[in-house]
Amino acid sequence: MENNKEKYQTTIIDYGYDGEGIGKLNGKVCFIPYTLKGELVEFKIIEDKKDFCKCSLLNVLHSSNDRISPLCPYFSKCGGCAYQHINYKKELEIKKELLKNQLQKIDFHGDIEIVASPKEYNYRNKIKIFLENGKLGLKERKSNKICEIKGCKLVKNLINNAINILKNFVKNNNHFKSLSNIVIRQEEEQCLVNFFVKRKIEKKIYFQIYDKLGENYGIFETFNNQTSYICGIEKLKSLEFGLTCYFSALSFHQVNNDVCNLLYKKISDEIEGKNIINCYSGNGVLSGILSKKCLNIEAIELGDKEHQEAEDLKQINFLNNLTNIHGDCSKEILRLKEDFDTIIVDPPRNGLSRIVAERINSKKFKKFIYVSCNSATLVRDLKLMTNYKIDKVMLFDMFAKTGEYETLVILSKI
Numbered sequence: 216m217e218n219n220k221e222k223y224q225t226t227i228i229d230y231g232y233d234g235e236g237i238g239k240l241n242g243k244v245c246f247i248p249y250t251l252k253g254e255l256v257e258f259k260i261i262e263d264k265k266d267f268c269k270c271s272l273l274n275v276l277h278s279s280n281d282r283i284s285p286l287c288p289y290f291s292k293c294g295g296c297a298y299q300h301i302n303y304k305k306e307l308e309i310k311k312e313l314l315k316n317q318l319q320k321i322d323f324h325g326d327i328e329i330v331a332s333p334k335e336y337n338y339r340n341k342i343k344i345f346l347e348n349g350k351l352g353l354k355e356r357k358s359n360k361i362c363e364i365k366g367c368k369l370v371k372n373l374i375n376n377a378i379n380i381l382k383n384f385v386k387n388n389n390h391f392k393s394l395s396n397i398v399i400r401q402e403e404e405q406c407l408v409n410f411f412v413k414r415k416i417e418k419k420i421y422f423q424i425y426d427k428l429g430e431n432y433g434i435f436e437t438f439n440n441q442t443s444y445i446c447g448i449e450k451l452k453s454l455e456f457g458l459t460c461y462f463s464a465l466s467f468h469q470v471n472n473d474v475c476n477l478l479y480k481k482i483s484d485e486i487e488g489k490n491i492i493n494c495y496s497g498n499g500v501l502s503g504i505l506s507k508k509c510l511n512i513e514a515i516e517l518g519d520k521e522h523q524e525a526e527d528l529k530q531i532n533f534l535n536n537l538t539n540i541h542g543d544c545s546k547e548i549l550r551l552k553e554d555f556d557t558i559i560v561d562p563p564r565n566g567l568s569r570i571v572a573e574r575i576n577s578k579k580f581k582k583f584i585y586v587s588c589n590s591a592t593l594v595r596d597l598k599l600m601t602n603y604k605i606d607k608v609m610l611f612d613m614f615a616k617t618g619e620y621e622t623l624v625i626l627s628k629i
């Protein structure tokens with residue numbers, strides 16, 4: 216196709232899976248990020264593939280009424296956000312349309328209820344930042360290059376405060392040459408900062424950082440997959456849903472507390488029967504909430520840290536009807552003897568293993584609740600569920616401004 220220095224024009228006619236606009240050039244599909252349907256845009260070709268072109272936006276010649284100015288100065292360079300150029304109502308409409316397109320593949324044409332994020336910005340409780348040539352930042356869109364940042368509009372206040380202090384500290388500091396990334400996590404007014412390093416850093420350097428960060432922070436170092444506590448706060452405490460929970464610097468936790476609470480509340484309202492099984496159960500908060508609504512609950516989780524936190528949560532809150540199973544769902548689900556009424560699954564992006572999917576289908580639970588962060592694998596798995604019908608689909612906007620969202624599907628046996 217044409218020389219990639221050239222500028223072209225097209226009108227956006229649709230959206231791709233990542234929410235990027237689709238236009239056509241001589242009949243060939245062109246993916247142009249940060250554009251909206253109906254807009255006339257000027258673009259250039261970045262990669263000319265056999266069936267489509269990856270492009271970058273140069274100018275919006277005729278803009279949509281839904282277009283707004285992005286809040287973040289790094290928007291479109293930093294790969295974190297996909298939708299700062301449009302109003303939130305439109306963002307939710309696009310996400311719904313993308314999910315609807317996926318679900319049509321399994322002949323679902325019903326309603327999709329949307330649960331918006333109460334906060335569009337400053338909601339994320341976690342960030343992973345990278346260091347490259349003295350620059351601290353986030354990855355550029357679909358690239359490993361680092362976009363240097365002074366802060367991120369999506370994260371909570373203490374995380375941005377930490378980024379601001381760290382960026383001056385690590386810049387041109389030889390001690391941090393071996394740093395891969397830093398994970399910062401905030402819960403309420405406390406924050407843990409975990410340095411992932413290829414060579415250990417002297418403790419006195421961390422103490423200097425702690426002095427600057429202050430007593431609301433805790434510092435950890437992870438070297439060779441081993442995490443050591445250095446100083447400050449050791450665990451984050453949360454009191455959501457009447458449970459006392461302690462989180463470490465490492466375990467999985469949903470990134471948007473407000474939306475997570477709405478999601479857990481909905482699941483809790485939907486469970487049916489006395490015996491519940493929660494697969495891919497994470498740090499145990501959801502299991503803890505559900506344990507108050509049933510006679511018996513079993514939770515399966517593979518991660519060591521997550522399982523340990525779930526066990527601590529059970530002990531601290533006296534949840535005697537909860538059993539935490541430490542293992543792989545593909546194996547553990549075959550061992551379960553009990554007849555469960557409701558099954559909940561919340562797998563990672565790669566979805567259910569074939570074994571788990573087939574077991575769920577053959578067991579014909581009264582209710583099957585699937586939480587998914589990847590609509591492609593969700594649809595693949597739902598295709599196998601010949602013994603269930605879909606009663607409800609909800610989109611929870613856990614990741615406002617980014618291309619991601621969480622889907623909740625409630626099914627019942629036929």
Ligand SMILES: C[S@@+](CC[C@H](N)C(=O)[O-])C[C@H]1O[C@@H](n2cnc3c(N)ncnc32)[C@H](O)[C@@H]1O
Pocket residue numbers: 467468469494495496497498501515516517518521542543544545561562563
């Ligand atoms: C998307 S998270 C959901 C966690 C939890 N439901 C929550 O809301 O916090 C997926 C979880 O599945 C766990 N996991 C990944 N593969 C697994 C497997 N094969 N068996 C059991 N758990 C697994 C991960 O450690 C992670 O905690």
